[in-house]
Amino acid sequence: MTFIWTTIGAILTLSIYSFLYKDNPFYKFAEHLVVGVSAGYYLVIYYFNYIHPNVFSPVFLLEIGGEPIGFGSFLWWMALIPGLLGVLLYARFFPKIAWVGRWALGIYVGGYAGLGLSPVMQARVIEQLRANALSVAGVEDPFAAMTNLALAVGIFAAMIYLLVVKRNLGAKNPLAKVGVLVVSAVIAYGGWLVLSLISSAGVVSLTNILLVIGLLGTLSYFFFSMKHKGILGGLARVGIVFLMVGFGASFGYTVMSRISLLIGRVGFLIDWVGQIRGIFGA
Amino acid sequence: MNAAMTMKLLRCFSFSAVVLLAACAWAQDAEPDTAAALPLDTIPPAPVTGLSARDYVDNSDAGDKIELTWVLSPDDGGGAEDVVSYQLWRSGGAEAEWDSLGTAAAGETRYRDEAAEPGVDYYYGIAAFDGANYSERVSFGPVAGRANFFQSSRMSVLVLMLVFFGMVLVFTKLAERGADLFVRRIPGLNAIEEAVGRATEMGRPVLYVPGIGEIDNIMTIASLTILSHVAKITARYETPLIVPTARAVVMSAAEEVVKEAHAAVGKPDGYNPDNIRYLSDAQFAFAGAVNGIMLREKPAANLYMGAFWAESLLLAETGFEAGAIQVAGTAMVSQLPFFVTACDFTLMGEELYAASAYLSREPKLLGGLKGSDWMKVLSITIMTAGVVLYLLNPDNAFVAWFSSW
Structure with missing residues (x-):
């Protein structure tokens, strides 16, 4: 049967x-x-x-x-x-x-929304705000903290510059030339800092700084009360980059789990073929 | 006294001293045996006094904590000074059996029972222990734990909710009074109109999937608002609109929406109730049936708006294979990657709600959207302040407050 x-x-x-x-x-x-x-x-x-x-x-x-x-x-x-x-x-x-x-x-709907309000505000807003605001906690040394802050500001400024200023002003504009110098300096400085931060605390701190930048950019992307132009446009572009990186990771992870489902189903078919062979004595 | 006599006396004295010292040493070694030989302590310590139990109240008390306090036994820190600990018991009634609750060290006058059932009457007992004997048990009761009416640890939630809803109410009122509240146009909305236009040109239907969420799901409600917009365009162009649903109530709501849209553009006769279909509550049965519609009725535009789960990629991939122009919108973060990959345009997360507010210009939706926008500004401000202040000085008062608010 x-x-x-x-x-x-x-x-x-x-x-x-x-x-x-x-x-x-x-x-x-x-x-x-x-x-x-x-x-x-x-x-x-x-x-x-x-x-x-x-x-x-x-x-x-x-x-x-x-x-x-x-x-x-x-x-x-x-x-x-x-x-x-x-x-x-x-x-x-x-x-x-x-x-x-x-x-x-x-x-x-009202009952459901009322019951859900407090936990949602606590878990999805307050806890995340707190975690992100204090996410640079890997830094204990004040000098390292300040250099990291400078790095964060530098990366942020460089991204906004690359995404907005150059596009709007054109590469020949004097401001754009100054920008190229600033961006080069920031990248060089950032590279030096990255090298000097290759320690567990430094890496944690750098990761967290990227997290804060990503969150600020992503929140800006979902701001609907102004057009995405100027600084807000740059921030939103930073946000979309982070979103796409996140989606890519999520996509890969899910495809992996779907493949495991496929393997399970193929295993079922192989078992079935085995049963047929058993019945017919093949 | 001659010298020989003196020497004799000295030898005698030395010998006596050695014997005396040896005797003392022997007596010292023998002391434990002497102690072991003492009779066992059979006298129990004096009991504690003033046992009291009360409902413990703290910031997150759910009524499961009861605190006991007592006055030390007279033999703890005084008297015989032989109390080593206090044994505590709990019972569910005056005549019920005592269950061991735990122990408190000598000198302690407080114990917290953190495993009480809220609202249940308990009796508590305590006895001093001197290592061999328990004192007489002293009991107290009944006492019951009560959950706090106001959880003060959630004050931050209350404050932020008041701020948020305050902003929502203000913007809603402004919208009701006709204030021009700016909402930027969502690029995905243009894509919807292009998709419907293309279906019209090709003389093929438009497929609108409102997700598989229930009617109480906010994404489904936003989706129905967008459906109204889409239905008006299709009604105007006389393009067939197919709406497959996975929930009976969503189906009847979608029927109303599409019917009203046809009436609104003056084409009530164009409404075809057979195109609003209930398929199945089962997720993959629904996905299979929608895939069948895509291949057999060949819609030129597929719009997926609402709450989707694992069926998202099955739908979007089939639609892609069928060559339809596809626009998706969902706030399900785990499904967005699939829509982003397989669709021509995707309304991501809050864009779905923004689109419904933009299209309907409904004051409540606009108020909600504007309120949440300014809530984001507040969030960014708080977060930036936290980061900067932490970097400047991890020990400052703001950081301390922020860590525990």
């Missing part, structure tokens, strides 16, 4: 993979099968995981998780009210009372 199910799984897997060649009846069959089966499956899952234990059981059978509750008790009302709000969602099928469904949606 197991072999039959494995065979069905293998045939459906091959049918889905046949899409790599082109759309074909096998793929269509597998696609429609999975869509149809999932619709029925989710109906049952939703009923038994949500509606039955949270609404039907407490309201009509007067029990929650096997424990009896009283008719009209607090818990009974706490099951009935959300159940009724859920029913209100179906009011949209009756145009005259469709607006009633917005009450349920409003309570649902």
Whole structure:
């Protein structure tokens, strides 16, 4: 019996993979099968995981998780009210009372947002701000701190210069020539500092400085109240560079995990072939 | 006294001294045995007094901490001076059994139970221990832990939220009064219009996927606003618009949006309800079905706007293979790389919300966008100040405050 199910799984897997060649009846069959089966499956899952234990059981059978509750008790009302709000969602099928469904949606969205506000502000704003503001903590020596600060400002200025000033003024402009000198000096100074910072604390500090620069640039990119021109434009360009580097890393990492999924599926097919060979004694 | 007599006396004295010293040394060596021979301590120390327990209140107290205090046993630091520790017990009722809670060293007058169930009445017991005997157990109760009404360690969250919502409210009011709030045009919006235009030229449909998020997902809501904009353009050009959905409520919301868009441009008859489709709640079944639509109905423009998970690359890759112009928009950071790679244009993160505010000019959306913009300015300012002040002096007061705010 197991072999039959494995065979069905293998045939459906091959049918889905046949899409790599082109759309074909096998793929269509597998696609429609999975869509149809999932619709029925989710109906049952939703009923038994949500509606039955949270609404039907407490309201009509007067029990929650096997424990009896009283008719009209607090818990009974706490099951009935959300159940009724859920029913209100179906009011949209009756145009005259469709607006009633917005009450349920409003309570649902509002409650969710209210509960999420504090943790989101804490975890995604305050903690990240704190971590980034103090991320240069790898530097203990005041001289190293100041040179790192100078390096950070230099890198930042050089990037903005390269991305904005030169483009806007043209390479022949005297300011652009001065800029070339400044950028060269900053790069040389930065190189010297990088060499001198090849120690664990120095590397940590340099990485953190890059992190701060990246964050400032990225935040600037997502500033919508001004046009991306001038300094803001330069900052935004720095931000987009960092974003793309991050996306590249994330893309590679995910492709790696997808390849491991593919290996798992191919392993399943190889096992299936092995079972066939076992049955036919090959 | 002659010399011989003197010598005799000296020898006698020396011998007596040696014997005396040897006796003393023997007595010293023998001392432990003498002590071991003493009877065992059978006298328990005097019990502690003044045991008290109360709900402990600190910045992050969830009602699971109860603090015990007591007055030292008279034999701790005085009296017999033989108390070595205090044994503590806890019970769930006056008649219930005592469970060992822990020990406190001699001289300690405080102990914190950090594993209490909030709201449960507990009884606490304590006895002094002298290494051999426990004193009489002294008990106190009942006492229960209560969660703090206000968690003062989250004051920074409250302050920042008040600042943020204050800005949102101010900008919303300004927008309602007709103030011209500038929002830069998102380049991706031009791409959407180009994509729809191209589909019209080719006489093929536009596919709009609002993600697989529920209707409570803010990305889905933003997506429906953009759908309204897209539906108006397609209605105007009489281009078919296919909207596959993975959630029933999203489908009915999308129906309303597209229908209203057709009515708004004066072409209500162009609305085709069969093109707003519910496919499946199952993520990959949905992805498979959308891929099928891409290959069979051959839309010339694929727009993916909303919350996407692992199906993002499956959709975008198939659309790319089918030769459609593709524009995506999502705030799902983990899926952005795939859209950036496989689509012609991508609205990244907050651009999705900015696009919906830009298109709708809805005061609440504009207020939210402007509020979050100035929140970013505040964040940059705080962060830069933190970095600079830390570099100037890691021990300054601001850094100390910033580390713990």
